[in-house]
Amino acid sequence: MMDREKLKPLFKDGHYYSVPRGVxxxxxxxxxxxxxxxxxxxRELKRYDVALYHxxxxxxYVLHRILKVDDEYYIxxxxxxxxxxIIPKDTVVGVATKYYRKGRWIDADDIRLKIYAHIWCDALPxxxxxxxxxxxxxxxxxxxxxxxxxxxxxN
Numbered sequence: 001m002m003d004r005e006k007l008k009p010l011f012k013d014g015h016y017y018s019v020p021r022g023v024x025x026x027x028x029x030x031x032x033x034x035x036x037x038x039x040x041x042x043r044e045l046k047r048y049d050v051a052l053y054h055x056x057x058x059x060x061y062v063l064h065r066i067l068k069v070d071d072e073y074y075i076x077x078x079x080x081x082x083x084x085x086i087i088p089k090d091t092v093v094g095v096a097t098k099y100y101r102k103g104r105w106i107d108a109d110d111i112r113l114k115i116y117a118h119i120w121c122d123a124l125p126x127x128x129x130x131x132x133x134x135x136x137x138x139x140x141x142x143x144x145x146x147x148x149x150x151x152x153x154x155n
């Protein structure tokens with residue numbers, strides 16, 4: 001996620017380098033070891049593009065992957081997320097063109113990234129179930145830890 005102030009170079013210089021925060025695009029983008037080169041949108045985006053959009057509900061800019069293109073909107077998922085976001089096309093401001101990972105730049109059109117995107121995204125129904133189960137298990141573990149800590153402190 002990024003804030004509006006940091007995006008000024010994207011609009012002024014025509015490109016922006018970002019070290020995204022968060023885990024929503026893991027395993028493609030692992031912070032803080034990855035840098036993403038973003039350029040303004042100058043074409044119709046397509047499925048599997050990683051794009052930067054404005055999430056109005058939180059007033060943040062988010063970098064996620066497009067999994068469906070419609071006439072008026074895109075459907076985005078983070079690579080490490082199971083919930084979709086339906087985003088109007090006019091809120092998408094940039095698209096990732098390359099990634100700096102493990103000491104080298106990788107072009108977004110690199111065949112290895114395309115294979116990864118197809119495998120990772122085409123398995124969305126299975127991945128979504130696994131990620132959702134993971135998130136639910138984390139909730140249960142948090143509750144158990146909370147009860148465990150509460151019981152230990154009361155003894």
